[in-house]
Amino acid sequence: MEIRWIILIIILGSALVTFIPRVLPLMLLSQLELPKWLIRWLKNVPVAVMAALLAQELLLSDSHFSLTENYLKLLAAIPAFIVAFLTKSLLGTVVIGVLFMMMLRFVS
The missing domain is CATH 1.20.5 (Single alpha-helices involved in coiled-coils or other helix-helix interfaces)
Structure with missing residues (x-):
């Protein structure tokens, strides 16, 4: 070779x-040595980035705000958010989100 x-x-x-x-x-x-206020601020960056990514995926369709075109994603996100809030488990959140999305696509 x-x-x-x-x-x-x-x-x-x-x-x-x-x-x-x-x-x-x-x-x-x-x-x-970073100031304490900067360290507190930097701890919020991952949450802000994740919120921006999720909002874009759940609320935008072809660069336009649309709840009606993304209703399946929004419905599947509700139990995923609940699991994320209660368990703080990434694996559990992803599994629940995928299962609910699969179920909603099967039913609709």
């Missing part, structure tokens, strides 16, 4: 581009 140098360079470049944004901030921030 022949090794093409351009493929190797692309793989190494991709690894470097992925490595730098993950490791460089970690190395720089590990040397700094």
